[in-house]
Amino acid sequence: MKKFIHIDMDCFYAAVEMRDNPALRDIPIAIGGSSDRRGVISTCNYPARKFGVRSAMATAQAMKLCPHLTLVKGRMEQYAEDSKKIREIMLRYTDIIEPLSLDEAYLDVSDSEQFAGSATRIAEDIRQTIFNETGLTASAGVAPIKFVAKIASDENKPDGICVITPEQLDSFVAALPLKKIPGVGKVTAEKLAELGLHTCSDVRAFPQDKFLKRFGKYGSVLWNRCHAIDERGLSVSRERKSVGIETTLAQDIHSFEEVWAVIEKLIPKLQDRLKKASPELAIHNQGIKLKFSDFQQTTMEQRMQYLNPTMFKTLLPKILERQQGRGIRLVGLHVAMPTKADSQQMAFSFGDLESSL
Numbered sequence: 001m002k003k004f005i006h007i008d009m010d011c012f013y014a015a016v017e018m019r020d021n022p023a024l025r026d027i028p029i030a031i032g033g034s035s036d037r038r039g040v041i042s043t044c045n046y047p048a049r050k051f052g053v054r055s056a057m058a059t060a061q062a063m064k065l066c067p068h069l070t071l072v073k074g075r076m077e078q079y080a081e082d083s084k085k086i087r088e089i090m091l092r093y094t095d096i097i098e099p100l101s102l103d104e105a106y107l108d109v110s111d112s113e114q115f116a117g118s119a120t121r122i123a124e125d126i127r128q129t130i131f132n133e134t135g136l137t138a139s140a141g142v143a144p145i146k147f148v149a150k151i152a153s154d155e156n157k158p159d160g161i162c163v164i165t166p167e168q169l170d171s172f173v174a175a176l177p178l179k180k181i182p183g184v185g186k187v188t189a190e191k192l193a194e195l196g197l198h199t200c201s202d203v204r205a206f207p208q209d210k211f212l213k214r215f216g217k218y219g220s221v222l223w224n225r226c227h228a229i230d231e232r233g234l235s236v237s238r239e240r241k242s243v244g245i246e247t248t249l250a251q252d253i254h255s256f257e258e259v260w261a262v263i264e265k266l267i268p269k270l271q272d273r274l275k276k277a278s279p280e281l282a283i284h285n286q287g288i289k290l291k292f293s294d295f296q297q298t299t300m301e302q303r304m305q306y307l308n309p310t311m312f313k314t315l316l317p318k319i320l321e322r323q324q325g326r327g328i329r330l331v332g333l334h335v336a337m338p339t340k341a342d343s344q345q346m347a348f349s350f351g352d353l354e355s356s357l
Contacts, residue, residue, distance in 0.1 A: 001110075001144050001166055002108065002110045002144055002145065002233075003108070003109050003110045003112075003117075003119035003142070003144065004106060004107070004108055004109075004119075004142070004143055004144070004145065004146050004148075004149040004234075005106070005107040005109055005119055005122065005123045005126070005140055005141070005142050005149060006104065006105075006106050006107075006140065006141040006143075006149040006150045006152065006153040007086075007090065007104060007105055007107065007123075007126060007127075007130075007138050007139075007140050007153070008103065008104040008138065008139050008140070008141075008150075008153040008154065008157075009086070009103035009104065009130075009136060009137075009138050009139075010046075010136070010137045010138060010139055010157060010158035010159060011043055011044065011045050011046060011158070012043065012079065012082075012083075012102065012103035012136070013031040013042060013043045013074060013079055013103075014029055014030070014031055014043050014044055014045040014048075014072075015045070015136050015137065016075070016078060016079055016082055016136065017029065017031065017072050017075075018045060019134075019135045019136060020078075024045075024070065024072070026047065027047060027068075027070055028044070028045065028047040028048035028050075028051060028053070028066050028068065028069045028070065029044065029045050029047075029048060029069070029070045029071075029072055030042075030043070030044035030045075030048050030053060030059070030062060030069055030070070030071055030072070031043050031044070031071075031072050031073075031074045032044075032059045032062070032071055032074075039058070039059035039060075039071075040056060040057070040058060040059060041053060041054065041055055041056065041057045041058075041059055041062050042055065042074060043055050044062070044069075046158060048062075048066055048069055051065045051066035051069070052065045052066075053065055053066055053069065059071065077295065079102055080102060081248075082134055082136065083102040083103065085133065085134055085246075086130055086134065086136075086138075087099065087105070088244065088245075089126065089129050089130055089133065090105060090107055090126065091243075091277070092129075092273070092276060093107065093109060093112060093114060093122055093125075093126060094107050094108060094109050094111075094112055095277070096108035096109075096234055096236055097234070097236055098234035098235050098236045104153075106146060106149065106150070106234050107126075107234075108233065108234050109122050119142045119163075120142055120161070120163050123140040123142050123161055123163075124140075124161060126138070126140065127139075127140055127159075127161065137158055137159040138159070139153050139154070139156060139157045139158060139159060139160050139161065140152075140153055140160075140161045140162075141153030141154070141155065141161075141162050141163075141164075142161070142162070142163040142164065143163075143164040143169065144164070144165075144166045144169055145169070145228065145229075145230040146230050146232050146233075146234070147181065147182055147225060147230050148164055148169065148172065148173065148228070148230070149164075150182060151176065151180050151181070151182075152164050154180075169228050170228050173200050173225075173226065173227075173228040174199070174200050174201040174204065174228075175199060175200070175201065176199060176200045177198060177199055178192050178197060178198060178199060178200065178202075178203070178222075178226075181200075181222065181225050181226075183218065183221070183222070184222070188215075188218075191214075191215075195214070200225070200226035200227075203222070203223065203226040204226055204227060208223060211223060241336060241337060242334055242335065242336045242337065243270065243273045243274050243277045243278075243334065243335055243337065244270070244273075244289075244332055244333065244334030244335075245266050245269045245270045245273060245332065245333055245334075246266070246289060246330055246331065246332025246333070247262065247266065247330065247331060247332070248291075248329060248330045249262070249328070249329055249330065249331070252293050252327025252328060252329050253327065253328050254323075254327055254328065256316060256317065256320060258328075259290075259316060259320070259328060259331060260313065260316060262331045263288070263312050263313075263316070263331060263333065266331065266332075266333050267309050267312065267333065270307070270333045270334075270335070271307065271309075274307060274335060277337070278337050281306055281307065282305060282306065282337065282338055283304055283305065283306060283307055283335040283336065283337055283338070284303070284304075284335075284336040284337055284338045285301045285302060285303045285304055285335070285336050286301065286302060286304050286307055286308070286311060286312070286333070286334070286335045286336075287299050287300055287301030287302065287315070287333070287334055287335075287336075288300055288312060288315050288316060288319050288331075288332070288333060289330070289331070289332035289333070289334060290319060290320075290322075290323075290328050290330065290331060290332075291328070291329050291330035291332075292323065292326040292327065292328060292329065293326050293327035293328070293329055294326060295329075296326075297330070298319060298322050299319075299334075300315050300318055300319040301315075301336075302314070302315055304335075307335055312333065
């Protein structure tokens, strides 16, 4: 039996803005365009949702529903940075991950040995770790099939978890409103309602041949979903390509000594992550990443077969040549791991060498 977790960040963009600006925490806010420029709401926080404000709503309409709504300009660079941190956290638990967007992803933890293989405890630990390291909350759904995990993650939002065990799966799906099933939009829901079909249980009682004839190719998928059948795995490569660790500093730093002090603290964490991701510890290269006070970032790498902490000290003066007097707000370390193509190329090269001896 598979064990899927669906992690969904709570009002992600808005949550980032509330974290970074405490004055926004208790008031209705939305990320979106100006109301006089045909703007559209990207997302909003939960106080705003109480007034009926929703994602993809015209900003002008949102302002009518909630006249005191505060519009915040989006910061995609910051959202992407937080999303990357969240993805790195997920990779500590499994490398079988299917990202859906910046703020949600599926994880397959069927073969995980952490927490004695308990998907529930893994999901709880992921949520807690995300909060500890980013200050953001996430909701989780746990289920033995993929689409139910996604539905479950929405059951106890925000900052909640819903677990559907194999024993609960059939009854949970039977009671589901059809509009909750991924792929059932407004038009399809209306067509289903015309036939008196509102829940999965209703579909189960409907003649299968008539149902498939009415809804065509998608009808077969929907029929299976209503019967708690979903044999899909995750759409992801299990080959992990890199491991990294980084920290955003409370205040900018400037000198070699200051940056090296940060790197020395990051090295043990990078070593721990590398051990989890690649027990043989083989790498392709290692590098340093810096982000400056103007938010420009740069990286410098060195080809290596195994992680060499002293190499970071060799790279640091070279990358600092790009500083140009700017402060440094983020320091990161990373290693790239050999891909299958690298391994095949290495084997090919050795074969050539042997044949020439």
